Amino acid sequence: MSTELMIWLLPLPPLLAFFLIVLFTNRYKALSHSLAVGAALLSWLGSMVVFFRAISTEHLGTHPFESVLNWLPTGNNWFQIGIRIDPLSAATLFFVAWTVLMIFIYSVGYHNYGQPAGDHDKKGLQPHGATITDEHGHRHVVPSIEPMYSRFFAFIGLFAFGMYTLVVSNNLLTLFVGWEIMGLCSYLLIGFWYQKPTARAAMIKAFITTRVGDVFMLLGIAYLYSSIGSLSYSDIFKPETLQTLASTPAIGGFLGLSAAGMIGILLFIGTIGKSAQWPLHVWLPDAMEGPTPVSAMIHAATMVSAGVYMVIRMFPLLQAGSEGGHLTPAMSLLAVIGTFTAIFAATIALAQNDIKRVLAYSTISQLGYMIAALGIGAYVAAAFHLFTHAFFKALLFLGSGSVIHGVEHGVLHTGEKVDPQDMFNMGGLRKKMPITFWTFLIGGFALSGFPLITAGFWSKDEILADAFANGHWVVFVTLALAAFITAFYTMRQITLTFLGEPRSDSAHHAQETPWTMTLPLVVLAIFAISLGWAGIAESFPVIGNLIPNFVHEFVGGTLIEMPEALPFTVIPLLVSVVAALGGLTLGWLVYRNQKAGAEDPLKATLGPVHTLLKNKYYFDEIYDTVFVRPAYWLADNFTNQILDRGIIDGILHFIARVASNVGTIFRNYFDKPVVNGFGDFVGEGVKRVGRTIKVIQTGKVQQYLLMALVLVFGAMFYFVFSFFGH
Amino acid sequence: MIPLSWYLVFAALLFCIGLYGVLARKNAIGILLGIELMLNAVNVNLIAFWRYRSPGGIAGQAFAIIVFAVAAAEVAVGLALIISIYRRRSSVVANDMNMMKW
Numbered sequence: 001m002s003t004e005l006m007i008w009l010l011p012l013p014p015l016l017a018f019f020l021i022v023l024f025t026n027r028y029k030a031l032s033h034s035l036a037v038g039a040a041l042l043s044w045l046g047s048m049v050v051f052f053r054a055i056s057t058e059h060l061g062t063h064p065f066e067s068v069l070n071w072l073p074t075g076n077n078w079f080q081i082g083i084r085i086d087p088l089s090a091a092t093l094f095f096v097a098w099t100v101l102m103i104f105i106y107s108v109g110y111h112n113y114g115q116p117a118g119d120h121d122k123k124g125l126q127p128h129g130a131t132i133t134d135e136h137g138h139r140h141v142v143p144s145i146e147p148m149y150s151r152f153f154a155f156i157g158l159f160a161f162g163m164y165t166l167v168v169s170n171n172l173l174t175l176f177v178g179w180e181i182m183g184l185c186s187y188l189l190i191g192f193w194y195q196k197p198t199a200r201a202a203m204i205k206a207f208i209t210t211r212v213g214d215v216f217m218l219l220g221i222a223y224l225y226s227s228i229g230s231l232s233y234s235d236i237f238k239p240e241t242l243q244t245l246a247s248t249p250a251i252g253g254f255l256g257l258s259a260a261g262m263i264g265i266l267l268f269i270g271t272i273g274k275s276a277q278w279p280l281h282v283w284l285p286d287a288m289e290g291p292t293p294v295s296a297m298i299h300a301a302t303m304v305s306a307g308v309y310m311v312i313r314m315f316p317l318l319q320a321g322s323e324g325g326h327l328t329p330a331m332s333l334l335a336v337i338g339t340f341t342a343i344f345a346a347t348i349a350l351a352q353n354d355i356k357r358v359l360a361y362s363t364i365s366q367l368g369y370m371i372a373a374l375g376i377g378a379y380v381a382a383a384f385h386l387f388t389h390a391f392f393k394a395l396l397f398l399g400s401g402s403v404i405h406g407v408e409h410g411v412l413h414t415g416e417k418v419d420p421q422d423m424f425n426m427g428g429l430r431k432k433m434p435i436t437f438w439t440f441l442i443g444g445f446a447l448s449g450f451p452l453i454t455a456g457f458w459s460k461d462e463i464l465a466d467a468f469a470n471g472h473w474v475v476f477v478t479l480a481l482a483a484f485i486t487a488f489y490t491m492r493q494i495t496l497t498f499l500g501e502p503r504s505d506s507a508h509h510a511q512e513t514p515w516t517m518t519l520p521l522v523v524l525a526i527f528a529i530s531l532g533w534a535g536i537a538e539s540f541p542v543i544g545n546l547i548p549n550f551v552h553e554f555v556g557g558t559l560i561e562m563p564e565a566l567p568f569t570v571i572p573l574l575v576s577v578v579a580a581l582g583g584l585t586l587g588w589l590v591y592r593n594q595k596a597g598a599e600d601p602l603k604a605t606l607g608p609v610h611t612l613l614k615n616k617y618y619f620d621e622i623y624d625t626v627f628v629r630p631a632y633w634l635a636d637n638f639t640n641q642i643l644d645r646g647i648i649d650g651i652l653h654f655i656a657r658v659a660s661n662v663g664t665i666f667r668n669y670f671d672k673p674v675v676n677g678f679g680d681f682v683g684e685g686v687k688r689v690g691r692t693i694k695v696i697q698t699g700k701v702q703q704y705l706l707m708a709l710v711l712v713f714g715a716m717f718y719f720v721f722s723f724f725g726h
Numbered sequence: 727m728i729p730l731s732w733y734l735v736f737a738a739l740l741f742c743i744g745l746y747g748v749l750a751r752k753n754a755i756g757i758l759l760g761i762e763l764m765l766n767a768v769n770v771n772l773i774a775f776w777r778y779r780s781p782g783g784i785a786g787q788a789f790a791i792i793v794f795a796v797a798a799a800e801v802a803v804g805l806a807l808i809i810s811i812y813r814r815r816s817s818v819v820a821n822d823m824n825m826m827k828w
Contacts, residue, residue, distance in 0.1 A: 698824065699823075699824035699825060700820070700821055700823075700824050701757075701820055701823065702748070702749055702757070702820055702821070705748060705749060706749055709745070709749070
């Protein structure tokens with residue numbers, strides 16, 4: 001099969017699985033998950049073939065795999081859609097295929113396949129466990145299978161379709177289509193347990209918040225199309241097109257931006273929504289209401305990465321017009337937002353107790369790193385961090401799901417009323433769940449950037465090195481600080497969850513999860529370590545020369561001008577090593593002796609700041625006051641009372657009243673007197689005439705004859721006189 | 727030769743006698759007889775006009791014969807009706823026969 005054809009087919013198996021499950025196999029759980037996992041496997045296989053063909057192709061950056069179709073007629077021309085695999089999308093395809101497949105497999109175990117149906121489980125609620133009696137007559141409560149098992153696999157199938165579409169697209173429109181499909185799936189999956197009010201609120205919040213970004217992104221796409229008449233990457237990134245866009249002022253001369261800058265910023269606002277950057281970050285932590293595989297897939301590995309992927313994709317546009325290493329306004333905006341988000345989310349993560357929420361904030365923070373890296377022009381570093389982050393964050397989320405699952409098992413066993421997601425109820429899980437522990441440790445260390453071994457170290461180090469080398473001091477210092485905080489809260493999480501002694505009976509009775517959940521953890525853990533080796537800077541002392549810097553060569557080739565490799569400097573390396581190790585050590589020291597029921601030591605140290613962080617800088621409350629309540633107020637008082645009930649209803653009522661009055665007039669002055677009157681007149685008249693003349697019908701034949709005679713005489717006289725009259 | 731007007735006057739008198747009988751007699755059979763007189767007055771007219779105006783044709787005679795046949799049929803039906811009514815009501819008085827009114 002030709003590579004292009006194979007790329008066309010890549011997104012289709014999950015879509016097919018979605019339709020098959022929804023239409024036919026919804027009732028059969030095993031069949032449904034086989035279909036979904038089989039489809040993911042097929043797409044994975046295709047992706048691997050495409051990926052390996054891509055890396056063995058010379059000059060893929062200038063000659064990508066590309067194929068187009070005419071889609072929409074536009075006047076004399078066609079709007080074309082197509083597929084394109086260049087180094088950036090090939091590498092993205094690699095991590096998407098792996099994480100998607102792993103998450104699909106993991107979902108089988110996570111939703112308790114093979115367990116009995118629950119005692120009181122309802123659709124739209126989490127399974128509450130089933131009571132079984134063993135051979136000794138003991139009754140146990142064990143986890144029960146998800147009531148809407150097939151539905152979950154259908155949704156993640158559709159989601160995978162969206163992601164593959166986005167990655168293989170060669171134009172912004174189909175990218176946007178995939179983007180919105182994922183937005184929809186994210187909505188459906190966050191609200192998977194739709195009977196929980198918090199899940200419902202979270203799904204609406206996620207959808208509306210990302211919609212804010214998407215509207216701007218669509219504006220950017222429309223602006224781009226109206227400027228150059230095409231949305232395909234190869235047209236946008238032609239040097240002369242970029243030059244034109246960069247030298248044309250934006251519509252209305254807005255802030256002195258060029259058209260390229262304006263489009264770049266509009267598209268970037270889409271990313272702010274999708275990748276949960278400040279100020280549209282509020283939806284991501286709430287999205288943790290969804291099942292954990294969803295958190296891993298949508299809110300760590302793929303969908304939020306899509307936002308970053310898009311800005312990396314659009315980097316030449318963002319950079320257009322930059323001269324002599326100066327940042328364009330769009331890039332500066334990226335740098336500011338990214339850096340601020342990185343430190344901002346990292347500080348919030350410090351004070352969260354929910355194991356998944358910590359990871360959610362760390363995701364926001366790490367995405368901020370990538371955006372910041374792109375903002376300072378570190379294209380390859382941003383892409384590299386995107387790849388490594390996808391693996392280790394998926395690993396961490398799946399690990400946290402495994403932990404929650406294990407603790408839930410304990411909760412069901414003991415019947416204790418504790419929150420299985422609160423880290424302060426855990427502890428000592430290292431011995432209960434060894435595979436989860438080791439893989440989580442690897443993921444956590446990768447996130448913190450543990451030196452030399454983990455992938456996260458190499459990618460994060462590269463971002464810091466880039467910031468340092470190009471003299472972006474504020475970015476460098478802030479990101480280094482964020483790295484320190486990241487290491488600290490990661491170790492806090494690991495220590496609280498796995499080390500020490502169990503702080504609740506449930507944690508004491510936690511159990512390792514089935515192989516369907518641990519296998520993906522192991523696979524992802526391997527990548528969380530080994531992927532870093534593909535991107536070791538060649539100037540790095542000693543080991544730099546052992547392995548070629550594959551990521552730089554390959555991904556850098558996407559750009560027309562290959563970015564230069566940085567010379568090695570020791571300061572950023574030292575800073576990132578110190579930040580990582582310092583944060584990890586400090587985290588361990590502070591939390592190693594945490595006792596059951598004791599307060600968070602940070603609370604005493606930070607005081608009111610801790611409250612501020614715990615409440616996420618009150619962003620939810622601020623948005624609630626500034627946007628949500630006024631919107632409700634406006635909806636109720638203006639739209640409902642004045643516009644809808646007052647004006648629109650008023651007009652309708654007026655029309656109704658006029659019509660009713662006209663009807664009454666017609667009825668009283670036309671229908672009743674004229675139409676009815678005529679009908680009655682005819683009827684009554686005939687009746688009256690009949691009644692009047694019936695007296696002459698006597699039944700006596702001689703009278704009839706007499707009358708006939710009289711009439712004949714009358715007629716005769718008439719004729720005779722009229723005859724003589726002439 | 728007797729002029730045509732004599733026949734016409736005779737026929738008119740005969741018709742008036744018949745008509746008077748029809749209107750004035752109470753006995754239904756009398757009324758029937760009156761009708762016969764009126765028919766025959768018409769016959770006299772028909773024959774007289776034939777003889778004096780168009781003796782070459784046969785239309786007048788033919789009409790007269792048709793009137794005979796009609797009269798015979800009419801008398802047969804009329805008498806049968808009268809007999810039937812008499813059997814039911816024991817009366818042949820025309821004014822008693824008022825079942826046909828509304």
